[in-house]
Amino acid sequence: MTKCPFSFLRLACLSWCVSQFVSLSGFSQSKTSDITPYERNTNQTATYTQIISWYQQLDRQYEQCKLIEIGKTDIGKPLHLVLLASDKQFVARPDRVTLLINNGIHPGEPEGIDACMMLARDLLKANKLPKNVLIAIVPVYNVGGSLNRGISRVNQNGPESYGFRGNARNLNLNRDFIKAEAENTRAFQAMYQSLKPHVFVDNHTSDGADYQHVLTYFATQKDKLQPIVSGYMTQRFQPELDKMLTEKGFPSAPYVNHAGDTPESGLVGYNDTPRYSTGYAALFNCFGFTLETHMWKPYPARVKASYVFDEAVMQLCEREAQKILANKQRANEAVRQQKTFPLGYKLDRSKSDSVTFLGYAAMYKPSEVSGLKRLYYDRTKPFTKRVPYWNNFSIDTQVDKPRAYVIPQAWQEVIGEIKRNGVAVKTLPKDTLMTVSAYYITDYKSPQRPYEGHYLHSGVKVRTETQRIQFYKGDYLVYTNQSANRYIVETLEPQGVDSFFAWNFFDSILDQKEYFSNYIFEDTAAELIKNDPSLRKQLEEKRATDKAFAENADAQLDFIYRQTPYYEKTHNRYPAYRLN
Numbered sequence: 001m002t003k004c005p006f007s008f009l010r011l012a013c014l015s016w017c018v019s020q021f022v023s024l025s026g027f028s029q030s031k032t033s034d035i036t037p038y039e040r041n042t043n044q045t046a047t048y049t050q051i052i053s054w055y056q057q058l059d060r061q062y063e064q065c066k067l068i069e070i071g072k073t074d075i076g077k078p079l080h081l082v083l084l085a086s087d088k089q090f091v092a093r094p095d096r097v098t099l100l101i102n103n104g105i106h107p108g109e110p111e112g113i114d115a116c117m118m119l120a121r122d123l124l125k126a127n128k129l130p131k132n133v134l135i136a137i138v139p140v141y142n143v144g145g146s147l148n149r150g151i152s153r154v155n156q157n158g159p160e161s162y163g164f165r166g167n168a169r170n171l172n173l174n175r176d177f178i179k180a181e182a183e184n185t186r187a188f189q190a191m192y193q194s195l196k197p198h199v200f201v202d203n204h205t206s207d208g209a210d211y212q213h214v215l216t217y218f219a220t221q222k223d224k225l226q227p228i229v230s231g232y233m234t235q236r237f238q239p240e241l242d243k244m245l246t247e248k249g250f251p252s253a254p255y256v257n258h259a260g261d262t263p264e265s266g267l268v269g270y271n272d273t274p275r276y277s278t279g280y281a282a283l284f285n286c287f288g289f290t291l292e293t294h295m296w297k298p299y300p301a302r303v304k305a306s307y308v309f310d311e312a313v314m315q316l317c318e319r320e321a322q323k324i325l326a327n328k329q330r331a332n333e334a335v336r337q338q339k340t341f342p343l344g345y346k347l348d349r350s351k352s353d354s355v356t357f358l359g360y361a362a363m364y365k366p367s368e369v370s371g372l373k374r375l376y377y378d379r380t381k382p383f384t385k386r387v388p389y390w391n392n393f394s395i396d397t398q399v400d401k402p403r404a405y406v407i408p409q410a411w412q413e414v415i416g417e418i419k420r421n422g423v424a425v426k427t428l429p430k431d432t433l434m435t436v437s438a439y440y441i442t443d444y445k446s447p448q449r450p451y452e453g454h455y456l457h458s459g460v461k462v463r464t465e466t467q468r469i470q471f472y473k474g475d476y477l478v479y480t481n482q483s484a485n486r487y488i489v490e491t492l493e494p495q496g497v498d499s500f501f502a503w504n505f506f507d508s509i510l511d512q513k514e515y516f517s518n519y520i521f522e523d524t525a526a527e528l529i530k531n532d533p534s535l536r537k538q539l540e541e542k543r544a545t546d547k548a549f550a551e552n553a554d555a556q557l558d559f560i561y562r563q564t565p566y567y568e569k570t571h572n573r574y575p576a577y578r579l580n
């Protein structure tokens with residue numbers, strides 16, 4: 001029986017161990033082979049069953065490898081984690097860097113799955129595991145998508161078949177790291193908070209333009225990352241990583257998100273907000289890389305590139321361990337003390353750098369389908385050029401943290417999210433009347449159609465009121481003196497781009513519950529403006545400046561109703577209150 005490495009999660013451990021027993025019996029003990037399914041046929045990627053059997057075999061063969069279950073996935077099958085530790089101590093420790101590598105979040109982009117199977121074997125077989133690094137590998141994250149195998153990526157050059165992007169409930173798991181609707185995400189978050197990784201890699205495959213690079217990647221957006229960690233990542237880790245990748249035959253470029261029609265127009269940095277894996281990691285001062293191998297290169301070249309990338313990151317973690325550990329500790333302390341928190345960023349187009357780009361000439365010719373002009377990349381015309389790179393983001397909105405947020409226990413879903421993400425909460429020991437600062441949501445936009453199952457709010461505007469509010473025994477206090485402060489503030493401030501408000505956790509406050517009957521309220525309203533000259537003046541002023549309002553009797557009654565004590569205080573009042 002595999003021992004759960006997170007000893008402080010005893011309950012979870014018990015359930016993992018129990019479910020592990022169930023799962024082990026579910027896989028046939030395939031014949032021992034040293035060769036992965038991909039190595040037997042390099043246009044094949046391992047199936048879910050093959051992936052898990054492979055790691056079960058490594059777990060049996062090597063004491064330095066542990067395969068554990070860390071929870072369920074939406075399809076009902078467990079989520080697995082592989083731990084590799086040279087000293088067989090499968091725990092996160094303050095004297096050792098934890099490197100987390102995620103595979104198959106988009107199972108149609110499976111290079112990392114096959115690369116990590118080989119990398120784990122090679123490290124174990126040669127007894128070459130790093131001394132200063134605990135390696136944690138999610139063998140395949142989107143299990144439901146992995147089981148839904150077929151061909152769904154028309155612009156991809158192999159493998160022969162592969163899993164699907166959506167998970168068992170058709171969610172893109174790489175947008176789920178805040179709303180955490182998938183069981184996969186919940187299991188991931190609990191594991192993440194136990195391991196608290198320092199460095200994170202998410203393995204993907206690109207879409208889009210054609211160019212010479214087999215390997216591109218985006219690092220956690222530097223301006224969003226805590227400055228100590230960001231400075232280290234951009235000035236030390238990335239230059240070293242890029243040098244190693246070039247030496248190993250895979251010169252990299254930033255993820256190709258081009259400014260104009262083609263990459264020659266310049267590249268634009270990726271704003272990986274907290275809904276993305278690296279954006280989520282950034283909330284906890286962990287820097288990360290989303291590797292994107294080029295979809296139109298032969299599959300073996302892409303697998304090799306993923307292997308080289310993951311191995312290089314691991315080697316750098318080993319070499320730089322002391323600096324990485326010290327930086328994260330300093331960053332955590334700085335975040336505990338930090339007063340002002342950005343809630344959103346926008347691209348600053350006034351400043352650009354440049355990068356070397358290995359492209360193919362972009363050309364145009366008439367389309368055989370439409371007869372209209374079509375784009376193509378001419379592989380006989382490779383070029384090496386410096387192209388502009390816009391990767392500076394400036395703060396859009398920011399806020400001073402309160403001393404604590406007070407959240408009534410009615411909002412259990414939000415409390416559940418907060419607790420799972422390593423945030424310490426306290427509860428009120430008795431019913432308490434408190435003076436707090438309350439937000440009223442005064443405006444927001446929502447799309448016409450759902451995005452990832454939600455009508456995601458944006459452009460949120462608020463006004464603030466100081467109020468005396470009755471709270472009850474068991475309501476929650478979330479203090480902002482924690483290393484998880486960024487998670488706390490960015491999810492609980494309604495203007496956060498990926499806040500719980502944005503993701504519809506608080507939509508019920510946007511409903512008005514009581515109204516008035518016009519014909520009865522007409523007389524009350526008339527009485528009110530007779531006795532209140534200032535209210536009458538406000539009404540007249542609004543009529544004078546707003547023609548539609550002047551012609552709408554109902555709107556005028558509503559205008560008066562909202563000034564009366566009858567109008568409910570809770571309408572649009574945001575229920576994570578600020579205690580200052």
Ligand SMILES: [Zn+2]
Pocket residue numbers: 106109204205
């Ligand atoms: Zn992807």
